[in-house]
Amino acid sequence: MSDYQTPAPGAGMDAFFLARGIAVIGASAEPTKIGGRPVHLLRRHGYAGSIYPINPKGGEIQGLPAYARLADTPEAPELALIAVPASHAVQAVQDCAARGVRAVVVLSSGFAEAGDEGAAWQAEMRAIALRHGMRLLGPNCLGTVGVAERAIGSFSVALEDYFPQAGAVGIVSQSGNIGSYTLQLLVQRGVGISRMVTTGNEAEVDLADGIAALARDPATRVILCCMETCRDGERLTQALAIAREHQTPVVVLKIGATEQGQAAAASHTGALAASDAVIDAVLRRHGALRVRSHEDLVEIGQALGQLMPIGQPHCLPRKPAVTLVAASGGFGIMMADAMSEAGLALPALAPATRARIHQVLPGASTSNPVDASAQISSRPDILFEVLSALQEDPGEATTVLFLSLGLYSSRLRDIYLQALAQLRAAYPQRPLVIISRGPAEAVVQIQALGIPVFSSIDAAARGIDALVRMAALLDAAPAAAPAVNGTGARLPEDTFRNEYAAKQALIDAGFEVPRELRAADAEAAVKAAEALGYPVVLKILSEDIAHKTEAGGVALNLGDAEAVRAASARIFASVARHAPDARLDGLLVAPMLRGGTELIAGISRDPVFGPVVMVGMGGIYAEVLRDVAVQPAPVSEDQATAMIRSLRLFPLLDGARGQAPADVAAAARAVARLSEFACAHREQVAEIDLNPILVRPQGQGIAILDALMVPLTPEPETAHAQ
Amino acid sequence: MSDYQTPAPGAGMDAFFLARGIAVIGASAEPTKIGGRPVHLLRRHGYAGSIYPINPKGGEIQGLPAYARLADTPEAPELALIAVPASHAVQAVQDCAARGVRAVVVLSSGFAEAGDEGAAWQAEMRAIALRHGMRLLGPNCLGTVGVAERAIGSFSVALEDYFPQAGAVGIVSQSGNIGSYTLQLLVQRGVGISRMVTTGNEAEVDLADGIAALARDPATRVILCCMETCRDGERLTQALAIAREHQTPVVVLKIGATEQGQAAAASHTGALAASDAVIDAVLRRHGALRVRSHEDLVEIGQALGQLMPIGQPHCLPRKPAVTLVAASGGFGIMMADAMSEAGLALPALAPATRARIHQVLPGASTSNPVDASAQISSRPDILFEVLSALQEDPGEATTVLFLSLGLYSSRLRDIYLQALAQLRAAYPQRPLVIISRGPAEAVVQIQALGIPVFSSIDAAARGIDALVRMAALLDAAPAAAPAVNGTGARLPEDTFRNEYAAKQALIDAGFEVPRELRAADAEAAVKAAEALGYPVVLKILSEDIAHKTEAGGVALNLGDAEAVRAASARIFASVARHAPDARLDGLLVAPMLRGGTELIAGISRDPVFGPVVMVGMGGIYAEVLRDVAVQPAPVSEDQATAMIRSLRLFPLLDGARGQAPADVAAAARAVARLSEFACAHREQVAEIDLNPILVRPQGQGIAILDALMVPLTPEPETAHAQ
Structure with missing residues (x-):
């Protein structure tokens, strides 16, 4: 499309947030119009830099002098927002490049999403931006918001009534509406925001730029990401690596997870979609946390925002365990159900902990969940004492307090807030979580203490599990990319001819073939x-x-x-x-070999991520259950082991029902080698199918019993006629 | 425990709601105390009958004349609320019986949940109630609320600030706090309530009474039920049958679903718990809809409340299909994901539907989901036209409209409300659902139109699926209980001796044993x-x-x-x-038989439901996956077929990967016969294990290859010494 290179993820993105001057091309006097709202918002929320409305008519716009042309502004603005009709946007982008603008947001729509003419305009804008090293966001996007700088490159309705408080949570979204909705829900819950980037059609700046830029922003401690499609696998993995390097958790809502969702996404974005399973694997591998619903994104995002304050070590829970407190046994049972379904343990309380609770609440059940009875909210000191006993419990579990109706009573609310404030001061680093549906003001007050409030028991269960996994991801060393063995020397011409030839190629590459x-x-x-x-x-x-x-x-x-x-x-x-x-x-x-468990493994080609390695249990059961794991190739032996262990039927390899444990290490070696082989020969090999692989008892290795290789370009028919 | 018979589920329960006079025994002048609040609430919310505070001191309580003894009241009250300490409650119950009170609520705690002495008091109260044919609710409960009658037999804090509006939703809960919380959440969303019953320790009145009473109440169209434990399987199934007869849907949140939850429930209720899997099966079989979280109970409950108005046919959606509309493509994708994950189809729109949408919104994508762009909320007539096109679409799917931020703008809210009101008037019976998080007032306004509002996309997806299943349950004829074959003639003494003997007993009963x-x-x-x-x-x-x-x-x-x-x-x-x-x-x-698929089937003994029949896939795969279905015995062949079809690995019996379909009918016959056999011999047989059963290709029957029977009482050792 262009001879100029795409900038590295995040390069030059600062201009969107730190611009000292912002031009609005196509500025309107009407504050509800797309060209009017940015001017209105920048003024209303106190942007400190210069605002340059550009409109051929000149004159004055919303109280500011307007310029007929970008060339007329007293200085070159660093950022330009383009709100002119699509047919005029290429010229506007050209003008920006000529004036030395560093970054452009194309807010207008009517481009690739609208048809061929729009797609051509979009391609031209991209080419101009690349040629001039100018970052271009959009088109068809809701732009950017920099909260601390009050730099608003957006016409989001969400900013009409209020402006977020500055905080640790950054938002990156392809969909402007989803980004904006996320922002609003967080603001309603009192969560501070750092920056928002919405990338729309992604002519030039993409999701990876947004992730990388926010990862490098010292004010952002958490990135919430809404992804519809991934157009460039390598940029995404680079951006996730940058986030990991900066210890910035990335929580991803990848939509279009189902066939129906993918169909809707394809019709919406027009992009060639990577397989959802592959993106899922990439996210997991690169330390991002995938959530399955927008509610979870907001719930987990707000909790991370509380628990990763700027300039302080995070206080995420490290143990997948909870101690539960409610004023009623029924709520305790509901919590116990939800928490254990989310994989969280309910450790028994230490005798000392039980004794302390018993002392202030003689009638309470001191097992876990603690059935504290309504007495717990009778006095702040009782609540404080029960919760401190749990915070000091040697089990180091996360303390979870469920409040059903309490916060609706102003008398009880005061008791809760007093005890919780005292508790937070006493144990600033110990994990504590509240569950309450409201009212909203009370939730905001508790969040302001740095205590995350989940809106339901289920959300809390999924959320605490996510926080523990996030802590482990932050603690873990990034997985080194495995070296790809082999020089990629061409495979012999007849490798794809039949099973024997395919197996010879595998034997040459060191695979265990009988x-x-x-x-x-x-x-x-x-x-x-x-x-x-x-x-x-x-x-x-x-x-x-x-x-x-x-x-x-x-x-x-x-x-x-x-x-x-x-x-x-x-x-x-x-x-x-x-x-x-x-x-x-x-x-x-x-x-004829026997004695072992059958696996299948293979290579396929993803349109975005290239060679993908798959491993699954063999046989008809596994086929009916679709029990497989995938990863972009190559994978290390450790990663391959993790893939095999993630299979639902893995217990069959692990000595279920008294069988000898299988040689999982040898199987993992084969999967890793297969992934490397596919990369080394990516120009020649489209698909590989090893089905079955006999995995023998531990220490006895594996045997690849059948193999099929499909060439990337079919061999010409004449090759065999000779 | 008593020679007197337990009343049939629901008998005499009217006295709790229709009582013309209510005594409060242990009445207090202090309105926040347990004996003061009922007096306060009855007066405050306008109970029209007589209120008789009973207090040894006599005098005046909260402005009413107080009586020293129940015997002193001018007439016998139909209902008495007991708020005296546990040690005095037996005497109070005795007084009620002597005075001819029809129903008693024991609000006090300190009974079975507190220890042996309390358990003895509880048993005495039960005996008195049974002897006098007086219904006794509690102890340790939050009592009852009759909304239309303003009959409050409760001290729930939830009633302090507001009183529910009368409506179609009834609540039955063992936990008073969960019942009360449910009530409050429904009231906050503008949902009308008929009655609430909380049963606490269930000395006499139990959950089954509550379900049966509400099923017979003409004002109740929907029953929301929170169950911690089931102490009597037969009463529960009777109550569910009554609800079914009255076409009243029952939605059940059964808590204590997990091992941890069950442990918490056991420590809370002290009851011998039925297996969760068995209760699950009972609920399904008797047409109740089980939900997995309290949020779902409230979301689905409020929707049923809207869609089952009193005195009108229900307008539940009958097709598991949706047409989706959002102002942004991203939300459409999110909806498509969630709906298809919940098993709902997204049918293509008819050409005429697409043309109509295109006419008013030329830029919109007219596939399903409809990406309507922000234009949809620009004018009420456009919104109305788009939604009517969908409501008239021949696919008869449920129309789902997602509103992210719209309702927060008063201008947009007016547009939505106008269009929705018009739409409801034009298509009163067509299924239409809104998804919106708020604000609360706007949600209440939309609900008032009879349109259910779900608070999230996921809740709507699960909710619509639940509504469709509920419609099918209401339409379906209740499953007849299968007749139990066999007279229960005693099995020969040596049946339990070995495999051969067990198989002889099975052959005698007509099973297919080689x-x-x-x-x-x-x-x-x-x-x-x-x-x-x-x-x-x-x-x-x-x-x-x-x-x-x-x-x-x-x-x-x-x-x-x-x-x-x-x-x-x-x-x-x-x-x-x-x-x-x-x-x-x-x-x-x-x-040595071959050629077929292996099933396992068996009988076990549930502490509450008695003989339970199980069927599962055979072999190690199924064991690892725990792929089994259970039902209380007996089951009909149809029910057995449904059990087999519910197995995850059922495709293996159904001709997966080109295999011959298995003789599922013969397998189902065997499972049904096994369940009847277990009932006929319930005095002798504790467990049966048929493992494996070879299921041959269709038409060729089955073969029971191994069988084990365990007697209910082990054979005495001496029997073999002779």
Whole structure:
């Protein structure tokens, strides 16, 4: 599209937030119009830099002198917002480039989302921006908000009535509306915001830029990201690496997770979509936390905002365990259900903890959950004492207090706030979480103490689990990308010809394939079987027969020469009947192996991420359950082990029901090697299918029993005619 | 406990709501005290009957004449609320009985939940109530609320500030706090309430009474039920049958679903708990809808309240399909994800529908979800036209409109309300749902139009799915309880002795067990094998060996006499080594059967529901996945079929990957027969384990390959010494 290189993720993004002057091209006197609202918002919320309304009519706009042309402004603005119709936007971008503007937000719509003409304009704008090293956000976006700087490059309605308070949470969203809605919900709950970036059509600046820019922003401690599609896998992983380097958690709502959602996303963004499973794997691998709903994004985002204050160490819970308190047994049971469903443990309280609770609440049940009865809210000192006992409990679990109706009573609210403030002061680093639906003012007051408030028991359960996982991600060293073995030397021409050839390529690359022999006819097969030892398997070799079993081209468990002869005859006859025109390469003679568990592994090609490695349990059960794990290739052995362990049927490899544990290490080595092989030969190999792989008992390795390789470009037909 | 019979579920419950006079025993002048608040609430909210405060001091209480003794009141009150300390409650209940009070609420606590003395008082109160045919609610409960009658038998704080408006939703809860919280959340969302019953310790009145009473109340169209434990399975199923008869949907939040939750429930209620899986099955079978969180209870409850208006046919959606509208593509994708994850289809819109939308919104995407752009809220007539096009779409899907920020703007809110009011008038019966987080006043206004408002996309997805299932439950004829075959004639004494004996009992009952023979030694085994035909299986027969394989007591696939001889010797030697003291009954010789899919089926004993029948996929995969379905016995063949179809691995029986479909009908017959067998012999049989059952291809039946029966009372040791 352009000879100029795309900037690295996040490069030059500061201009959107730190611009000392902002031009609004297509400025309007009407504050509700797309060209009027940014001027209005910048003035209303106290942007300290210069605002330059640009309008051919000149004169005055919303009390500011307007300029007929960008060239007329007394100094070059660092940021320009473009609100002119799509047909005029290319010229406006050109003007910005000529004037030395550092960054442009194209707020207008009518580009790639509207048809071919718009797509062409969008491509032109991109080319201009790249040529001039000017960052270009949008088009068809809601732009940017820098809270501390009050730099508003947006026409979001959410900013009409209020402006967020400055805080630790940054928002990056492809959809302007989702970004704006996220902002509003956080603001309603008293959560401070650092910056928001919405990328719209992503002509030039993309989600990766937004993530990287916020990761480098010292004011941002948490990034909430709403992703519709990923157009560039490498930029995304680079941005996630930058966030990891800066210890900035990234929480991602990736929408379009289902087939129906993907269909809607494709019609909305027009982008070639990466597989949701692959994006999911990428996020996990690079330390981002994926959430499944917008509610979870907001709930977890607000909690992270409380627990990762700027300039202080985070106080995320590190143990997946909770101590629960409610004024009623029923709520305790509900909490116990939800927490244990989210994988959180309910440790027993230490005797000393129980004794302390019993002293102030003789009637309370002091197991976990603590059924504290209504007495707990009778006096702040009682509440404080019960909660401090739990905060000091040696189990180091997160203390969770459920408040059903209490905060609606002003008398009780005062008691709660007093006790909670005292508690936070006494134990600033110990994890404490409140569950309450409201009222909103009370929730804001508790959040202001630095205590996260979840709006429901389920949200809290998922949220605490997420916080613990996030703490582990922040503590973990980033996984090193595995080195890709092999130079990528071209595979022999006939690698894709048949199973034998594919296996030879795998053997050359060091994979564990049993010794197998080719045989032209029945007698050669007998000789081969005798060399290998009985029992053996026979399979037809042909580049034209993909499903050998269906064609009658396979015979298992042949115990002697007679059986081999008979089977050879049967196979040749059956194949001649099923595929009379197939070009045959004889028979493959292989030892009949037993004793182990079957895995499948393979390589496929993702339109965005390239080679993807898959591993799953073998057999029909696994097929019915679709029990597989995927990752972009390459993966390390550790990552491959994690993939195998993530299978639902992994217990079958791990010694379920008294079986010998399988050689998972050898299987993981094979998966990692397969992923490296696919990368090394990415120019030649489109797909690989190893099905099945026999995984033997621990220490005995694996055996790849069948292999299929599909070339990236089909071999020309003439290659075989010679 | 008492010779008097427990009243049928719901009998005499009217007295709690329709009482013309209410006594408060232990009345207090202080309106925040447990004995003061009911007097205060009854007066404050305008109860029209007589209020009789009872207090030994007499005088005046809260402006009413107080009576020293219940006997002193000018007439016998129909309802009495008891708020005296636990130690005085028995006497108070006795006084009520003597005075001819029809119903009593014991609000005080300190009974079974507090220790043995309290448990004894509770038992005495129960006995008095049963003896006098007086209904007794509680103790340790939050009592009752009758909204239309303003009959308040409660001290719930939730009633201090406001009183619910009369409406279609009834609440039954064991936990007073959960009931009260549910009430409050519904009231906040503008949902009308009919009655609330909280049953606390359930000395006499239980959850089943509450369900039955509300089902018979003409003002209640929907019952929301919070269950901690079920103490009497039969009463519960009777109550659910009454609700079904009255076409009153019952939505149940059963808490204590997890092990941790059950532990908390056991410590809270002290009740012997029925298995959660069994209660789940009972609810499903009797047409109740189980929800998994309190949020879902409230969300689905409020929607049912809107869609089941009193005196009108319900307008629940009947198709599991939705047409989605949002002002932004991103929200549309989020909705598409959530709806399709909840199992709802997104049908394509008819060309006429698309044309109508295109006419008013030329820029909108007219696929489903409809990406309507912000234009949709520019004018009420545009919104009305888009939504009517969807309401008239021949697909008859539920129309779902997502509003993110719109309702916060008073200008937009007016547009929405105008269009929605018009729409409801034009299509009063067509399903329409709004998703909005608020503000609360706007939500109440929309609900007042009879349009349900869900608070999140996920809640709406789960909610619409629930409404469709509820419509199907209301339409479906109640499942007839299957007749139990067999007279329950005693099984022969030695039925529990070994596999052969158990199988004989099954054969006598008509089960499909292959022909098998007993053999005392190797030569007899050879003879038996020759009678059956090779190959055969040998198994040791012994009442002392539960795990035959582990003891080396099984040999499979024996092809000739020599193999049978060798295997017999091996088995006897191995068993002698593993279990030298075991009493042996010789060998079982069975044909070696193949070709089919394995199921397991069994009977276990639930402490509340009695015999429970289980069916699951056989083999190690199913064991790892815990892929089983349970139901209280007996079940009909249809119910058994539904159980088998509910297995995750059911596709394996249904012809997955080109296999022949299995004889599911024969398997279902066996499961139904097993459940009847267990009921017929419930006095003798504790457990049955049929593992595996070979299910052959369609039309070829099944074969029970192994069977184990455990007697309810172990056979006395001496029986075998003779």
